[in-house]
Amino acid sequence: MRLLITSLAALFLLACEKKTVAEKETTLDTKGTPYAHTANILSFGPRPPGSTGAKQVRGYVTSVLEKSGWVVGAQTVTSETPLGPRTFTNLIARFPTQPKADPWKSPIDGLLCAHLDSKYYPNKRFLGADDAASACGLILTLAQELAERPEQATRLELIFFDGEEALSEDMGPKPNGIFDGIYGSRAYATRWRNTAQKPSFGILLDMVGHRDLSIKVPADSPPQLLAVMKKAATAKGYGDIFGVSEGSIFDDHIPLNQAGIPTIDIIGDFQRFDWWHTPKDNLDLISAESLEITKEVVTAMLDELLP
Numbered sequence: 001m002r003l004l005i006t007s008l009a010a011l012f013l014l015a016c017e018k019k020t021v022a023e024k025e026t027t028l029d030t031k032g033t034p035y036a037h038t039a040n041i042l043s044f045g046p047r048p049p050g051s052t053g054a055k056q057v058r059g060y061v062t063s064v065l066e067k068s069g070w071v072v073g074a075q076t077v078t079s080e081t082p083l084g085p086r087t088f089t090n091l092i093a094r095f096p097t098q099p100k101a102d103p104w105k106s107p108i109d110g111l112l113c114a115h116l117d118s119k120y121y122p123n124k125r126f127l128g129a130d131d132a133a134s135a136c137g138l139i140l141t142l143a144q145e146l147a148e149r150p151e152q153a154t155r156l157e158l159i160f161f162d163g164e165e166a167l168s169e170d171m172g173p174k175p176n177g178i179f180d181g182i183y184g185s186r187a188y189a190t191r192w193r194n195t196a197q198k199p200s201f202g203i204l205l206d207m208v209g210h211r212d213l214s215i216k217v218p219a220d221s222p223p224q225l226l227a228v229m230k231k232a233a234t235a236k237g238y239g240d241i242f243g244v245s246e247g248s249i250f251d252d253h254i255p256l257n258q259a260g261i262p263t264i265d266i267i268g269d270f271q272r273f274d275w276w277h278t279p280k281d282n283l284d285l286i287s288a289e290s291l292e293i294t295k296e297v298v299t300a301m302l303d304e305l306l307p
């Protein structure tokens with residue numbers, strides 16, 4: 001992401017959807033804490049769009065979700081990028097109201113999402129542990145716990161976005177009308193743009209497992225969701241960790257907000273220190289305790305938003 005707001009107008013996206021994923025099955029232990037899921041995601045190596053790592057990680061995520069009763073679909077989109085046309089694949093999951101019911105037909109109230117891709121670098125090995133494997137690992141644990149609370153799970157859609165990261169060095173507008181970054185979330189948001197029955201909230205997680213956890217949500221976050229986050233963080237004793245950034249942040253929540261779904265970006269302060277978008281963003285940076293803190297706060301938010 002980057003700290004700026006840029007118009008997303010004049011973007012042409014070709015989106016097609018399919019409801020099945022037949023990607024690599026995994027032999028990893030799929031029960032686990034957010035930290036264990038994060039480590040498992042990283043074990044596949046870098047996962048930029050179109051890579052073998054990305055495909056294998058989608059297989060892992062799908063396997064964990066399906067084992068706890070979620071139904072997983074994929075949305076693919078081919079977009080122009082600075083490197084030529086590229087195909088991006090979002091994973092989308094819902095929890096059926098009855099064991100064999102079609103979950104895609106029932107209305108939902110909220111979105112819980114993160115980006116699964118790691119930033120592409122031609123010349124260095126970049127894992128993106130906190131950017132954003134940790135957020136995806138946390139959502140996997142939440143999904144396993146939500147399976148025990150079907151009254152909440154059936155009201156949610158989980159999304160693992162592809163292509164959040166720019167394929168060139170910096171996210172933003174490029175020549176030929178290309179906007180480099182947030183490819184998957186832009187394609188996903190088009191699904192909701194012209195529908196009357198939209199989810200009432202979205203929670204995006206990004207960089208939520210740093211060992212020195214400091215959450216800084218965008219200053220222009222939807223006020224009602226900011227209030228819910230602050231209330232939840234304060235109630236859990238983490239009011240000092242969950243703060244507000246000085247400006248806007250460009251991330252996957254932008255197209256969701258533009259599509260009329262108020263979405264908060266619960267994002268770590270990536271401007272501190274020198275780890276962001278460097279090989280230092282590996283498992284050493286991640287703390288199991290930080291992930292548990294974020295999990296507690298997000299769980300309390302869901303309790304407030306899905307009573």
Ligand SMILES: [Zn+2]
Nearest residue numbers: 001119131165
């Ligand atoms: Zn990044």
